[in-house]
Amino acid sequence: MEVEQNSETKWEAKVSTVLKEASADQIWGFYGDFFNFHKWFPGLASCYGVHGANGEPGCIRYCGGFSIKSEDGEDSVSWSKEKLTAVDPIHRSLTYEIVDCNIGFKSYESTVKITPSGSDAESGCRIDWSIKVDPVKGWVLEDLVKKFEAGLDRAARRMEEALTNPEE
Numbered sequence: 507m508e509v510e511q512n513s514e515t516k517w518e519a520k521v522s523t524v525l526k527e528a529s530a531d532q533i534w535g536f537y538g539d540f541f542n543f544h545k546w547f548p549g550l551a552s553c554y555g556v557h558g559a560n561g562e563p564g565c566i567r568y569c570g571g572f573s574i575k576s577e578d579g580e581d582s583v584s585w586s587k588e589k590l591t592a593v594d595p596i597h598r599s600l601t602y603e604i605v606d607c608n609i610g611f612k613s614y615e616s617t618v619k620i621t622p623s624g625s626d627a628e629s630g631c632r633i634d635w636s637i638k639v640d641p642v643k644g645w646v647l648e649d650l651v652k653k654f655e656a657g658l659d660r661a662a663r664r665m666e667e668a669l670t671n672p673e674e
Contacts, residue, residue, distance in 0.1 A: 610644070
């Protein structure tokens with residue numbers, strides 16, 4: 507975990523995880539399905555397209571049901587609309603930004619990059635998830651990063667399990 511916190515500037519952090527049983531190309535396939543990330547990300551109850559073609563820059567997805575509480579109170583569903591701003595399938599990276607939400611992010615941008623971690627392209631991979639966000643009222647960056655770390659680790663394990671133990 508890398509963390510930079512300054513109340514005057516954006517918060518920046520990067521969380522990472524390594525998978526031993528899945529290649530970078532295999533994991534990239536899950537991230538390329540931008541409108542269906544709820545299948546893998548814990549606590550995300552729904553995710554679907556609201557604009558554009560899935561996986562194409564400019565498309566927007568709606569994500570609902572985060573573990574991050576909404577600003578509206580404990581009982582309301584937390585949600586965001588996220589715009590895919592860049593995709594690089596050769597280097598297996600994508601960047602997206604939150605364009606609207608009720609979870610306190612005024613400015614949020616993330617980049618996900620998936621790289622091989624072994625001596626060849628088929629022997630594991632590393633997922634790096636970088637975030638840049640305006641400070642969030644009521645949060646400390648380290649606590650937000652812990653949520654991202656836990657979410658990335660669980661999502662990566664679900665993806666790897668789907669590849670190693672496909673449903674019959």
